[in-house]
Amino acid sequence: SQKIEQNSEALNIQEGKTATLTCNYTNYSPAYLQWYRQDPGRGPVFLLLIRENEKEKRKERLKVTFDTTLKQSLFHITASQPADSATYLCALDNANNNDMRFGAGTRLTVKP
Amino acid sequence: SQTIHQWPATLVQPVGSPLSLECTVEGTSNPNLYWYRQAAGRGLQLLFYSVGIGQISSEVPQNLSASRPQDRQFILSSKKLLLSDSGFYLCAWSVQRDRQYFGPGTRLLVL
Known part of the structure; x- marks a missing residue:
């Protein structure tokens, strides 16, 4: 069966450190993978999209890697700040249908 | 620019009552539309998606239905709510x- 697993339900780090979140998937062949941020009581907000032929993508303090052999994406936030505290979701396109599938998310807390 | 509206923001309903949640999109034409449910502390569960007027795909057999009467309008409905229908609904x-x-x-x- 298809699965999307994000490494941990919660991750706590100190301000200034790099946060690394993991997204693993099975029985998907996604053309691209996306990361979203969700704050409590709000809808997810799109952050980054990386295509299957791209190894890495960066946007300001964010970096995403995509390894289709390992079936894994890593999401990094460098020089983390308390304002980065949120739940981060990975999502894969579902080639069989016209939709995307989301992981359960990792709740990141950055402590000052 | 594009905007998406959902209402109401909060709803408290008794078991067995009907439900109608509405979602409208402005600033784009022929969008793909989606309904998700998120239980407390959980991930997003895709309920329905639509690629055009009157075209609805259901992902999970359940107590809910969806309709797309206009290009940029998506409605989530139920005839009789269950306790398990509680959650955060996202369009x-x-x-x-x-x-x-x-x-x-x-x-x-x-x-």
Whole structure:
């Protein structure tokens, strides 16, 4: 069966450190993978999209890697700040249908 | 620019009552539309998606139904709510099968 697993339900780090979140998937062949941020009581907000032929993508303090052999994406936030505290979701396109599938998310807390 | 609206923001309904949640999108044509449910502390569960007027795909057999009477309007309904229907309902749109833009959500509590 298809699965999307994000490494941990919660991750706590100190301000200034790099946060690394993991997204693993099975029985998907996604053309691209996306990361979203969700704050409590709000809808997810799109952050980054990386295509299957791209190894890495960066946007300001964010970096995403995509390894289709390992079936894994890593999401990094460098020089983390308390304002980065949120739940981060990975999502894969579902080639069989016209939709995307989301992981359960990792709740990141950055402590000052 | 594009915007997405959902209402109501919060809803408390008794078990067995009907439900109608509405989602509208402005500033784009023929969007793909989606309904998700998110239980407390859980991930997003895709309920329905639509690629055009009158075209609805259901992902999970359940007590809910969806309709798309207009290009930029998506409605989630139920004839009789169950306790298990409680959750955070999110509507989203996309142009292609890539990034999705989410509405503010409706928090539904069934008592």
